[in-house]
Amino acid sequence: MYGITYLTAIILGVALCFGAPTKKTNACGYDACNLGDPSKLNVHIVAHTHDDVGWLKTVDQYFYGARNNIQHAGVQYILDSVIHALDQNPDRRFIYVEIGFFWRWWSQQTDAVRNKVKDFVNSGRLEFISGGWCMNDEASTHYNSIIDQHSLGAEFLRDQFGECGRPKIGWQIDPFGHSREQASLSAQMGFDGLFFGRADYEDYQTRNRTKTMEMVWKGSANLGDKSWLFTGVLPNGYGPPDSFCYDMFCGDPPIMDDTRLHDYNVPERVQTFIRAAQNEAVGFATNHIIMTMGSDFQYENANEWFKNMDKLIRYVNAQQANGSNVNVFYSTPSCYLYALNQAKRAWTSKSDDFFPYAHHPHGFWTGYFSSRAALKRFERHSNNILQVTRQLNAFANTNLRNSIFYLSEAMGVAQHHDAVSGTEKQEVAFDYALRLSQGLSSGNLVINQAYSRLLPKAGQPPPSVPQLLCHLTNISECLTVQDQTRFTVTLWNPTIHPVLHHFRVPVTRAYTVRDPSGQPILSELIPVSDQTKKIPGRTSTANNDLIFRASLPALGFNTYYFEAKTEEEPAKAQVKITHNEECLLQNQNVRVEIDAQGNLGHIINLKKSLAVEFHNQGFYWYQSFPGNNSRSEFQASGAYIFRPVSADPQPVSTTRTITCIKAENVQSARIVFNDWASQEIILYDEAEYAEVEWTVGPIPINDNIGKEIILRYDTDVNSGNKFYTDANGREVLERTRDYRPTWNYTVVETVAGNYYPVNSRIWIKDQGRQFTILTDRSEGGSSIHNGSVELMLHRRMLYDDALGVGEALNEAAFGQGLVVRGRHVLFLESPAASAAYHRIGAQRMYMHPVATYALIPQSYPSYSASYRLTWSALTDTLPMNVHLLTLDQLGPKEFLVRVEHYFELNEDDTFSHPVTFNLQSIFTSLGSIKSMQEMTLAANLALSDLNRLKWVTGNEEMLDRHVSKDTNANDTNITLNPMEIRTFRVELA
Incomplete structure (x- = not known):
């Protein structure tokens, strides 16, 4: 029923499958699990490898x-070796995670070989866990891209292995902190645990100490038990217990079991393993424990x-005859989870997240929230174009999904x-960027094919000239058009609502x-600006940005025609x-006051008569600690x-210069702090917000001091010790300075210990005002003082932190330190009215009109x-x-569509309610919906x-969710509750 997917076509290079997906059997999944002995301590041995999709080397x-x-x-x-080893002993099991590999x-x-692998999957001996294209980061990723990269892997596994290949467990063993949104999304993907x-x-x-290493994580404050996910913290990171590593990289003793030889060690090895199992069990609540054997x-x-491991299992279990209570066997994470589920006990719960993460008192892993800021923005920009490319391919019915795969795959790797x-080596960062760039080039070909169908009027031939993307307009460079006599700009709005957009074209x-x-x-x-002109690598001769206002239709395009004026035309x-x-x-809506010294004084919401006063606003830098990493205090x-x-960070400069520009479409203040830090505060006509476009770099290091640059907003908002950050662009969590909800927190690092990921927004508020900052990429941020918000923009350091990457984060380009440019959007509203602005604003920042x-x-x-x-898909x-x-578009008449309610419960009087609409509205230009699943x-x-699986926490029991909505394939009206995402396969007539 699914047809041939683009993954299949890419794999085979031909339009043929290697047979239908494997039929579901009773030999895989939970039916294949060994649940151990209820009278014993059951040790689930999980054989695994953790394969980074790029880090010190590139993915290839x-x-x-x-x-x-x-x-x-x-x-x-x-993989060659594992498949051969599984073939040697039917008791052996193995899990694999990174589908990109x-x-x-x-x-x-x-x-x-493929048939052999399918047999292993069908018998539960090879199990795919998590099943994403990679094991994604949880701090810097956007929920749209997390879903996409999991879907990419899930589609491949479904097509090649059927139901037995469907992952049921999340396996995030290496990311450096864990997001509540990741848990919620995993639950919505159908996972039973993480x-x-x-x-x-x-x-x-x-x-x-309290036997709470395993819990029920309530992943959403809005979705109830649909977001519950059983979650466990593994006992040894993700490695084996001490002295039981049997890889070529390890120096631990093998099991030497020939009694005729001098180094016979079975008794010692067995007793050491039994002690390790019993010591591990002290922290866990049942008679089941998990041991990850691999790294x-x-x-x-x-x-x-x-x-x-064969020998270890045999000899340890043999000690049961001598009174040992340890029962060890090959297992998988899903079988371990199922055993815990069958224990029928109540579990503790958690409703916050696992940020920030520290491995010792001075080791807070909060720097990577901002590391490689340019790559973070390029990834977000690439996702924007990927979504637009898919939409255009669908509405033009070009059936070029195979060509979009290259960008999808590059985005999957980038997560x-x-x-x-x-946190990768510089050479690997270049490779990630190259893959995205090549993917964008393939996407541009699809965009061209789509517009060749959408642009011509009836009976007219397709255009003879291509549609080109310009990726450097943020530095006022588009060499394609900068000095042409005639050209067009076609703006595609990827949202389902009309938007007003001020657009800039760099011209001469x-x-x-x-x-x-x-x-x-x-x-x-x-x-x-002069600061833009001197950015290293900028080759444009454009001295001006031409700014015009575009009112774009929902899910459609407008084309604007440019013709050079003659010299006589004033x-x-x-x-x-x-x-x-x-x-x-x-x-009409906002007033921004800046004094002659370039100090931001007030932002005023004219319609609400709300004002925020700024005690200070500008760039500061933290000096990076230059330790030798020998102990915690030298980190x-x-x-x-x-x-x-x-x-206490230092200001980048004690003086500023300001240039004030006023036109009808736009007004701005260009504030230069020094030769490597500047900002432009921008107010567009009719906008309800102010923008701050910041430029940082090259960060100087000639003083041999590493620097971490923040943009700080010090206001009179009486926010106390609380601030709010989003989780992967969706739900928002309240943060309290110097506090953790689930343990007695020891304050050591007063700044780094209060940094959190800011994927799209951060705010502070008091009784009458909420000051919100939207970001164009993931950044680390915090409120270190009452009324203050700071966001880390760029980092350049001279020391490695000894966590594996092996080089300092010292980015350079064109023979100089890297220059990074980005954007903040500032809203001032009442707390009750703010949700509509930050929700809609954040959505439009990541689903931006594409030119x-x-x-x-x-x-x-x-x-x-x-x-x-002009054209719109919507009527x-x-x-x-x-x-x-x-x-x-999955096939000529098949489509995958996800729609979401992107407001939270009780967040807005108007928008935080269930909403019903007709899905046919999105497909009107393509045809009528025949069926949907x-x-x-x-x-x-x-x-x-x-x-x-259902779980009990306290007095609450997870409800049976074996019920689907809208089972009538002919009813295209669907209802969305706050924060709900619904996914449909749609077939058109």
Whole structure:
């Protein structure tokens, strides 16, 4: 029923499958589990490898085993060896996680090997756990991309292995802190549980002491028990217990069981293992414990591992005849979970998250929230284009999903916990960026094909010129159009609501700009700043940005026609520029007051008569601690760790210069702090917010001091010790300075210990005001003082933090330190009204209108006669609290669609209520819906077939969710509750 997917086509290179998905049997999943002996301490041995999808080497170098001088690792050999070892003994089991690697390996196998692997999967001996393209980071990732990368892996596993290949357990063993949203999404994907390896050292000690290493994590404050996820902290990180590592990298003794030889060690090995099991059991609540036997890139010689584990199991269990209560056997995380579920006991619960994470008193892993800020932005930008490419492919019915795969795959790799996190080697960061760039090029080809169908009017041929993306307009560079006589800009709005958008085109001359009705519209030439012109690598000669206002239709495009003005045509728009004078920016909604010294004084919401006063606003820097990492107190700040020398950051400059620019479309204040830090405070016509465009770099290090740059907003908002941050762009959590909800927190690092991931928004509030900052990428942020918000923008350091990457985070480009540019959006509202602004604003920042440029030879009358200048997929107005998260064409008449309610409960008087709308509205331009099937979030199982394990916490029991909504395939009206995402496979007539 699913047809041929793009993964299948990419794997095989032909339009043929290697047979239908394997039929469901009773030999896999929970039915295949050994639940042990109820009278014994049951030790579940989990054989696994942890394979980073890039870190010290690139993903392909890791796969092939190249450049082993950097790190000995070859994933293809691991999988070869494991499959051979499983074939030797039917008792053996193995789990695999990173589908980005497995897909590469699978594409190279013969039918005989594939059939053998399918047999192992069908018999429960090889189990896929988590099943994402990678093991994603949880701090720097956006929920849209987390869902996508899991769906990419889930689709591959479904198509190749059927139901027995469907993962049921999350396995986040290596990420550096854990997000509540990750738990919620995992539950919505149909997972029954989640295990991870890293917890804060104090949290771990408390849980181990109180037998609460395992719990029910309530992943959403809005979705009830649909978001519950049984969660366990693994006892040894994700490695084996001490002295029981049997890999080529290990020096532990093998099981030497020939009594005729001098080094016979079975009694000692058995007793040591039994003690390890009993010691581990002290921290756990049942007579089941888990032992992870494996680690990073292990099992290249799987025989070494399995041969010793076979012996260990045999000899340990033999001691039961002598009174031992330890029962050890091969298992999997899902079987371990099922055994805990069958214990029928009540579990403690958790409703906050596991950030920040520290491994010792001075080792807070909060630096990576901001590391490699440019890569973090490029990843978010690439996701924006990926979603638009999918939409255009769907509405143009171009059936080019295989071509979109390259960008999907690059995005899947980029979610890895050593990718977007910024904790990889520099060479590997370049490789991630290269993959995204190549994926974007493939996406651009799809966009061209789609517009060749959507742009021409009936009976007209497709355009003869391509639509081009310009990825450097944030530094006022688009070489394609900067000095052309004629060109068009087509803006696609990927949201299902109309948007008002002020757009900038970098140019060398003045133009007449015509809107879709053919009318010339106001456009103004704003000079490019000197700070922009001197950015290393910028090659554009454009001295101006041409700014115009675009009113875009929902889920559609407008085309704007540009024609160069002649010398005789005077510019009608007047742009006023002053230097080092007071600058008052004001439109219909907002007033921003900045004094002659460049100090931000007030932001005023004119409609609500609300004002916030700024005691200070600007750039500061923390000095990175230059330790040698020999002990906790000598921990250095690095790619992972944020550890400032002092809790009081230094201003980057004590003086500022200001240039005030006023035009009709835009007003701004350009404030220069020094030659490497500047900001532009921008107010667009009719906007209800102010923007801050910041530029940082090259950060100077000629004084041999590492620096971590923040932008701090000190206000008169009486926020006390509380502030609020989002989780992966969705739900918001309250943070309390110097406090942890689940243990008695010891305050050591007063700054780093209060930093949290800010994926899209952070705010402070008092009784009458809420000051909210939206970000264009993930950044680390906090409120270190009452009324203050700070966000870390850029980091450049001279020391490694000794956590594996082996080099300092010292990014350079074009022979200098890296320059990074980004954007904050500032809202001032009442707390009761703020949700609508930050929800809608954050959505539009990550689902931004995407511009394509075309060099048009025709005059405007000729062009407008041949091509549509505006188009929308929608004929109905859709509710403001609904968001189209995914629209992906699976086949000529098949589509995957995700829609979400993106407000929380009790957040807004208008929008925080259930909403019903007709899904047919999205497909009107494509045809009528013939049938639709609701799926789990990862789209790999019909929701009606989902039957998750139930858990009890306190007096609450998880409800039976084996019920699907909208079982009538002909009823296209669907209801969304706050924070609910619903996923459908849709077939059109």
